[in-house]
Amino acid sequence: MWSCGSSNGTVNSVDQQFCYDLELVFSILSIIYLIICFPFSICYNSLLVLVNLYNKPSMTMPDVYFVNIAIAGLILSLVALIQLLGPDNPQWAVWTFNREVYITLLILFNISALVTMYSTTLLSLDYYIEQALPRTYMSSVYNTKHVCGFIWGGAVLTSFSSLLLYVCSHVPKIIECSKIQNKEVADTIMVFIGFFVPAIAVLYALILILRIRNQSTPLEQDSARLDPSTHKLLVATVCTQFILWTPYYMTLLVHITLNSKGSDLITQYHVYYFVKGLSKLLAYSCSFVIPLLYTYMHKNFTNKLRQLVRKLDCWTEGCSHQHSEVQQQVFLSES
Incomplete structure (x- = not known):
């Protein structure tokens, strides 16, 4: 996924040795992920999906969102397996992927990231609605299933920008394509739609939830329709989600900012590539941690x-x- 060949800076013995040390550290972390996190991610996400689909009548609104997150986690785990072994690591000669496979992995990664983020975001908003208006059933299982369908559709449409970049890279003579070949445009869209918008929405929902929990309302006796442990699970999921994904989006933001200014700072330091690879590894680990939280914190699982x-x-x-x-x-x- 990351190697010393990524840098285009001046090569000297000290700098090259430092790069090899970073590469060794990242290789060890990648092996740990592949040995421990990857199999557990497949196991826990599959269990989460199978158990809830088997018990469809007893599924609640949070269960539907976590099934959605688990499906995205399975896709993210498979993308992680291929990328950690393959296209970004020239040491694995057995993987001779071309640009088509790379762009497919990028689109699947973006779709999984968006589905995970927005499922958590809408879970927070629906939890607030359930606590504020428990008798309306606005956040019912039936409605949530349709919402999840829109999440997947929106994620596919948003990731369409990456597909446009790929198509235009093969037809650079077209004037319209030359205007959208800039990769920073697609990265900017992902940072804004995939991180800042969900972060603002989740923060707003948590403030509303905290406010309504501190107030005594006439419907207080009905607010327990969802299991009380759901609140702890929601807070743990939101915190874990943003802790693991924030480094990836911040490195993406740094890349966008420096490239837009024409700076060569990125190409001069191996540390940037190491931090970028490490942040992506943290994002991959989200597919393992979230189902782990669900299986251990959900009361009826x-x-x-x-x-x-x-x-x-x-x-x-x-x-x-x-x-x-x-x-x-x-x-x-x-x-």
Whole structure:
């Protein structure tokens, strides 16, 4: 994903040794991610999706958003696996990806990032609506499913700018394409839409939630329709989400600012490439941490998982003992 070949600055022995040290550190961190975080990310995200889909009738509004985040997390994990082993690391000669594959990975990364961010944002807003107007059912499971569909559609449309950059790179003679080949434009769109807008919306929602929790309202007895642990899960998810994604968007913002001024500072320091790669690694780890928080902080997840395991055992081993227990209960009730 990152190597010393990324820099175009002046080469000397000290600078090159420093670069190799950074490369070694990042390689170790990447291996740790691939060995620990990647398999757990696939496992926890898959469990989150399967358990909730198996228990569809008992799904709540937060569950739908977390299923949405888990699906995006699976995509992000697969993108991380390919990028950490492949196209950005020339040491892995087995990966001979061309620009088409690279731009596909970029689009999938952007879509996953947007879906994760906006699912968390709308979860915060819907949680406030649920607490403020519990009897209206505006944030019902039915409505949330349709909202999640719009999230995916909006993420695909927003990532369309990256696709335009790729198309125009193959037809540079067209005047219109020459005006939109600037990669900083697409990065600016991602920073604004993918980070600043969700950050402002989440901050606004948390302020409203804090305000309504500190006030006694006539509907206070109804505000417990959602499990109280949902508030802790929401706060933990929001904090984790922005802690892990902020470094990536900040490095993107630095890149946009310096390139727009024509500065060569980026090409002169290996540290920038190391920080950029490390921030992307933190963003990838979000696909592991968020489902981990959900599985351990959600009150009913363990019970739902047990029901799914029992159902799988029933399919593989048969349920004759359950039928005998049911017949015994019926016999006792009749007698």
